[in-house]
Every structure is written in C-alpha cells, then in structure tokens.
Amino acid sequence: MAAATLQGAERTEAAPSPAPADPGAPVADAWSPTPEELASVRTTVARLRAAYPSVDAATVEATVAAAYDSFRQAKVRKYVPILAERRSREALAAAGSTADPAREGP
Template sequence: MTAESFEGESRSPGLVDGGHPATQPSSAPAASRDELVAIQNVAARLRAAYPQADAATVEATVGTAYGSFRQARVRAFLPILVERRARTVLGAAARAAVGEARTFQPPPAAGSGP
C-alpha cells in the first residue's frame, strides 16, 4: 500500500446509509483459536495468582477485560493487555479485602477486661 492510498483512507469505519452506530454491522475482528487459548491461559494464571478470589470472579474479570478490547484491530498484544487490566482489578479488590479485614475489630466479650 502506498502512502497516497493510506492518506485517503478513513481510519474509522463510517456509518452505513447514515444510520445509528448501534445498528451498524459489527466491524470487530473474530477471535482466533490461538487468541482464545491465550485468554484461557491468562485466566488460569490469574486464578493461581489470586487464590483468595472466587474462580468465577476471576473468569468474569478476565471476560470483562477481554470484552473491552473487542474492537481492537491489532490483536497480537491482546493477552498481555487483558492480563494487565485484570490484574489491576483483582489486585485492587484483594487490597480492599485485606484493608477491611485489618480495620475490623470484634467487640470485647462481655465480662472480660479490667
């Protein structure tokens, strides 16, 4: 492709027949088998890294992170981007859970004390 043809191309897909974006055909690239296997491996690594988190929570977090990149045109780095985003969310949830556990003070038992 020449530089002249690139300059003339639209970088974002236009609306078909001037319609609403939600009614337009999806331009999201289909996920390859290798990509799906890589995302499953990400979920397995995160389940191991965050054993305190429910497996369904880890799966949902990975699914949400993966879904946020559904329109990505360059798919080569998708697994690492998904893993970083999911680790950020899971790490924040883990830190919040530890913080709540540290701030909880059970009431003193009746009749004990000075």
C-alpha cells in the same frame, strides 16, 4: 465482587447516552475470538487463578472476559493478551485481592 463492578473499575466518566437505533446501521459485532485468543484466555485465567487463590474462580473468569471484551475493537490483536492480563490484574488488585507473590506472572 461482582464482575460488573470489576468491569467498570477503570472508568470514571459517565458514558454518553446512546443515539436512537438506526435500522440501516450496521450492528456492532460482539467479540468473536480466534482459537489462539481462546487459548490465551484460558492461559490467563489459569495464571490469575493461581496468582489469586483467595478469589472465586468465576470472578477471575468474569474479570478476564471483561478485560478481553474491552479490547474487542482493537485492530492490532498481537498485544491484546498481555494488555488484558494487566487490566485483569489491576481490577483484581483494586478489588482488594492479594496475589500470592510466589505465583505472580508477567
């Protein structure tokens, strides 16, 4: 399943149309992960690839990236890894993937 489909799986409402761009407005920063967050992303991808062996690796990586991206504006970063992993698992399960029960993580 395409990453774009998984990314919007939990959203049911239509997004409001964006306001016209203001040249003086600050530009929204893209998620720029710290080295610790990058390590968490790699660990999460590895754990989910092992838990969902039937899912393409690129799909798992895109799902995890989308989950982390959804928390890019979180001010408290401590819980982002576990929240992103849970969101990724939910998206993979909603897509019809079955996890290997012997390899399930937290």
